[in-house]
Amino acid sequence: MVKQYSVLNQEQGVLEVVERQLSDLNLSPIRVPIDVERLGSHPMFAPVPWGYDHKYNLVSVLNPGASGKSLVFNGHLDVVPATPFEMWTQRANEPWRDSEWLYGRGSGDMQSGVAAMIYAVQAVREAGAEIRSPLTIQTVVEEECTGNGALACVERGYDGDFVLIPEPFGPTIYSGQLGVMWFKVLCQGTPVHVQDTSAGEDAIERLLLLIPALKDLEAELNEHHRVPPYDQMEHPFNLNVGKISGGDWASSVPAHAEFEARLSFPPGMTASQFMQMVSDRIESEPYTATSCHAVFAKQRPVVRFEGFRSEGHLIDV
Amino acid sequence: MVKQYSVLNQEQGVLEVVERQLSDLNLSPIRVPIDVERLGSHPMFAPVPWGYDHKYNLVSVLNPGASGKSLVFNGHLDVVPATPFEMWTQRANEPWRDSEWLYGRGSGDMQSGVAAMIYAVQAVREAGAEIRSPLTIQTVVEEECTGNGALACVERGYDGDFVLIPEPFGPTIYSGQLGVMWFKVLCQGTPVHVQDTSAGEDAIERLLLLIPALKDLEAELNEHHRVPPYDQMEHPFNLNVGKISGGDWASSVPAHAEFEARLSFPPGMTASQFMQMVSDRIESEPYTATSCHAVFAKQRPVVRFEGFRSEGHLIDV
Incomplete structure (x- = not known):
């Protein structure tokens, strides 16, 4: 994911990586478009000078319709620009490790979080436990500039009672x-x-x-x-x-x-x-x-x- | 000339137009390069972050070695950017006339002047008069940002006792x-x-x-x-x-x-x-x-x- 330098309007690479991962893990990714026809009049829609024909969010729905409280894992795939590149000691979109830490644009905010939330589901499965409640994985675009990606997911009904957002803030209940x-x-x-x-x-x-x-x-x-x-x-x-x-x-x-x-x-x-x-x-x-x-x-x-x-x-x- | 939008490092089009004109008028244009090897140490050279491999000045020399005071006609071919284009009422590099006036980027400063100085020579010839003194026509690049074009001409010896520069200042002796x-x-x-x-x-x-x-x-x-x-x-x-x-x-x-x-x-x-x-x-x-x-x-x-x-x-x- 870090190798895909997913700044605004260059999200295609990271979307392909995540879609493939979700498929490989049998998490049946659904492409959720940002449909300006539908969202344009939404009071929370952020108008922008670019179009949405070529990008989308990826959603995976586990146990839809099951009883119990529903949970959403939400993470964004986009990153803010890493320019000026000459201030970096290494290439911004070439991930590198320094002991326990992963570096490269997006590894902190928040592609590690996205990887963690997806592999948390897989880890539970591999441990032999079963997830029974409704759980929706949302990986979205444009968190860094509009919020239109997450808005499109919610507007299409991919919503829940609780949301866990593995942004690098530590364990915090956001109220x-x-x-x-x-x-x-x-x-x-x-x-x-x-x-x-x-x-x-x-x-x-x-x-x-x-x-x-x-x-x-x-x-x-x-x-x-x-x-x-x-x-x-x-x-x-x-x-x-x-x-x-x-x-x-x-x-x-x-x-x-x-x-x-x-x-x-x-x-x-x-x-x-x-x-x-x-x-x-x-x-x-x-x-x-x-x-x-x-x-x-x-x-x-x-x-x-x-x-x-x-x-x-x-x-x- | 105006049709060639000759901003910095896009001078090729206008150079071709002027070279063809000088040739058509039997004015034997000489390409005078801006040779950084020679000029780089000149105290008047202006250092720049771009290169000079693909541009040059055009010089035409009449009556070299003839006796009498020598005259230089000097004019520049480059223009400053015309951006933002949306402030123009018409296309900046599509010349148009409004009664006596020619419009379009470069027509004032100073491609009309360059045309006038070249055709002055032709007009004198067509009138049947003969130009006997040394006369050098210099059409140069980079007047608007460095002066390196004119410097290269002078450094190569294309110089004179007097210079006439038909910039749009009116008839003025610059001292x-x-x-x-x-x-x-x-x-x-x-x-x-x-x-x-x-x-x-x-x-x-x-x-x-x-x-x-x-x-x-x-x-x-x-x-x-x-x-x-x-x-x-x-x-x-x-x-x-x-x-x-x-x-x-x-x-x-x-x-x-x-x-x-x-x-x-x-x-x-x-x-x-x-x-x-x-x-x-x-x-x-x-x-x-x-x-x-x-x-x-x-x-x-x-x-x-x-x-x-x-x-x-x-x-x-």
Whole structure:
């Protein structure tokens, strides 16, 4: 699995490995597509600019219809990019061992977990014990960016009373989760020759003015929106400007710039409420205009919500 | 020529068009390579991360060895990127006319000029007049990023007493020029999961701290380094952060970020003196450390000088 470098939209290799493994273990894998026709209107669906024709989740159902509480094993097959590769001491998708540890992108988060949950079933069988309760194995795509893979499984009814997710967190009962939102912020500029930079409008400079506006929102969340148990944590809501790009030439005033960011939000706040808060900071005059009215007078920046649109939740355990 | 979108390292199409034109007009084009073996040690050579095996300049020499002052017509064939294309109302490399004006990337800067200087020779001939003095036509690559094309021509002896450059500046006698320097600034970070951003070091945030350091240098140049005639101009030295990129994933603390910038400097200051000034601002503790010592304590940012390394000059006319 680690050898298959399963970043976004390159999941085919790892899906083939897992499908073959499930088949070899007589676990009858079912391909569960991410069907945008069905899921597109689901309130938890995360809109994305790519398509879903060529990827799917793999599900294996044991003892359907049996009595007793039902259990789901859920793990994801996708990994986040391992770039820049030159910061690795070895090849990122060539697994290696160092005494007890397996290295290589995805071995920690969470392909070891996926292997463990599948082989746990096999181990029980080989030990001669019988699994009688309903048990569903879900191996999903896009845990790292949308959650649309797991959503598709649940929406098709591959659900249960309990779920065990062998993410590398140690043995923990998860009773809550923050909301997570991804978004892009885009600015245009007016490109001119660098000889007279003041004649143009610098898209990178304009874009960078908006990071403080989002830092303000992050601070506001941490000051005024801490529902328990997050009131006990020092800084539960984190903004990450994870990717930036802008301009195309050192000697041209940049005409376009954008960043991609992730910001978490409290349980109880809906995704649409939070999207409005983000949009207000970026697109609405009362916020960004306070410090930089003139800069954005002619053309406002734009926010595009793509990827995670996951609301938080709290369960009373 | 405009149809050939001749951005950096895609100059082949326009070179073929111009070579054919020069041949058709009996102007016997000579290919002048950019020979790094010869030019690499030239003090004016601009080091670059790409190679020169597949591009060249085109030169045509009339009346070599004739008596009289010699004239050079010089024009460049390369264009700066026209991206983002969606800001164009028509296709950037599909020329179109609007009454008296020709549009399309390169038609202004400066392929009309190149066409005009070549056809000026032809027009004089067709008028029945004879050109008797030495005249060299130089059409060069990489005017927009290094100057290595024109340097190669001069180093091979394709030089003259006067030069006419039909850039779109109107009829002007150029008696001076600012120095121009390109450089990249690179920062690494420590990538971590966004759940605990404070555990990592954000390469984008680190990088952005360095733009004010360069703005300081720009201000210092404009305050304290204005030799005449630049003392008469409002803001002769301009910094342009023209390109930025960093990070690879909205939910990962960015591990790498860099920008490409251009900054001009006064005649009389050598390229190496100026490079030292830029390096000091970015890499040396006394400058960047004043405001952000802790951030750069473990790992300094790096400056890489690629592209323009052109000193300024002043000629007494």
